[in-house]
Amino acid sequence: MKMFTYDSCEDTSRALIHTIIGLMMECPEKIFNIAFSGGSTPAVMYELWANEFRNITPWDRMRVFFVDERCVPPTSVDSNYNLINERLLSQVPIDPLHVFRILGEDDPYNEAIRYSNLIKRELPINHDFPQFDIVLLGIGADGHTSSIFPDQKELLVSKKIYVVTQQPVSGLQRIALTGQPILNANHIFFLVMGADKSKILHSIVVENKQCPASYIIERRADVEIFSDHKASDKIEIIQ
Numbered sequence: 001m002k003m004f005t006y007d008s009c010e011d012t013s014r015a016l017i018h019t020i021i022g023l024m025m026e027c028p029e030k031i032f033n034i035a036f037s038g039g040s041t042p043a044v045m046y047e048l049w050a051n052e053f054r055n056i057t058p059w060d061r062m063r064v065f066f067v068d069e070r071c072v073p074p075t076s077v078d079s080n081y082n083l084i085n086e087r088l089l090s091q092v093p094i095d096p097l098h099v100f101r102i103l104g105e106d107d108p109y110n111e112a113i114r115y116s117n118l119i120k121r122e123l124p125i126n127h128d129f130p131q132f133d134i135v136l137l138g139i140g141a142d143g144h145t146s147s148i149f150p151d152q153k154e155l156l157v158s159k160k161i162y163v164v165t166q167q168p169v170s171g172l173q174r175i176a177l178t179g180q181p182i183l184n185a186n187h188i189f190f191l192v193m194g195a196d197k198s199k200i201l202h203s204i205v206v207e208n209k210q211c212p213a214s215y216i217i218e219r220r221a222d223v224e225i226f227s228d229h230k231a232s233d234k235i236e237i238i239q
Contacts, residue, residue, distance in 0.1 A: 001217050003205065003225040005232040009193040013045035016191055016226045017053050020134060023187065024058050033123050034134045035177060035185070037067040037146070038080025041138050041193050046087035059094040065119065067135060068147040068176040069102035071164075078172075079104055108164045108173050115175065116161035130161060132185040135177070139192050141200050143211025147176035155179060156215045182216055188223045195230040205235050 006012040024032055036042075049057070064084075072078045074085075081101045089099055100118060103111050123130035137145045147165045148155045155163055156179030165176045182188065190213070192201050203209035204217065205225075217223050 001205075001221065001223050001225065003227065003232065003235065005227050005229060005235075007229060009044050009228045009230075010048060012191070012193055012226050012228045013042075013048050014052070016045060016136075016189060017049050019189070019224070019226075021053065021057055023134070024061060028058075030133075031061050031063060032133045033063050033065060035065045035067045035132045035136065036080075036084055037136050037138050037191075038069070038083050039138050041197075042136065042191055043083060043087055044193070045191060046084055050088045050091035054092050057092070059092055062094060063098045063100070063122070064089065064094065065100050065122075065132070066102045067137065067182075068165075068174055069104045071104050071108045071173040071175065073105040074101065076104075102162075102175050104175065108175055112160075112162045112164050112175050119161055119181075127184055129181045129184040132181070134187045134189065135182050135185040137182070137188065137190050137213070137216070139190060139197060139200060139204070139213040141196060143200055143204065143209060143213050145190075145213040145216060146178075146182060147174040148179065148212040150211050153212065153215070156212060179212070179215060183219055188216065188220055190217070190223065190225040192225060192227045192231045194228070195233075197227075197231040198233050201225075201227065201231050202233070202235060 069080050070078045074081050102115050119130045139145055149168055158178045160178055161181050162175055165174045204214045
């Protein structure tokens with residue numbers, strides 16, 4: 001694990017965007033398959049990406065997939081697609097045919113199967129799982145990632161690619177990428193920002209708390225965590 005921290009959420013977001021664009025520039029002939037996460041934390045990054053990095057991002061070499069999605073219509077304020085589309089995708093010259101959304105409005109179990117099959121068709125297979133070039137993840141206050149919650153740890157070792165999960169408090173169903181295809185990605189980035197994430201990040205990095213996010217972090221030495229000072233307070237960092 002490598003952890004990087006910056007003064008603000010904007011600077012943290014910029015650093016992660018620079019890293020992703022840098023990887024794309026290193027392989028100018030390659031198409032990058034990237035799994036994006038929703039939520040309030042990356043919303044800042046998506047807005048900055050659309051405004052400050054629009055003209056230097058090779059959009060024609062990016063294909064957009066989704067880490068997870070709430071089982072709601074794409075127009076819902078709870079939809080990850082809606083958030084990413086409004087903040088980023090609709091603002092940049094990316095080919096709509098390169099955006100592969102999870103159909104949160106459809107039957108969740110059928111959609112988990114459909115999207116899993118789509119991923120198997122669109123991505124290369126390595127070690128028996130589809131291989132994303134980049135997976136962008138967050139960490140919930142309870143330690144969940146990719147809508148895999150602490151009481152659903154069996155999904156971290158599942159042989160399925162996408163599954164139906166349930167938010168334990170609201171009961172809202174979600175469709176989520178499981179642990180093994182996450183670990184199979186070429187690059188795994190966590191974006192963790194804000195004072196409300198300080199406790200869980202400290203618990204994972206310093207206290208070795210066991211949770212879905214720590215499962216991913218512990219099993220890939222090259223996982224990179226991008227955080228701001230509010231989230232990484234009192235944690236030794238690498239600049």
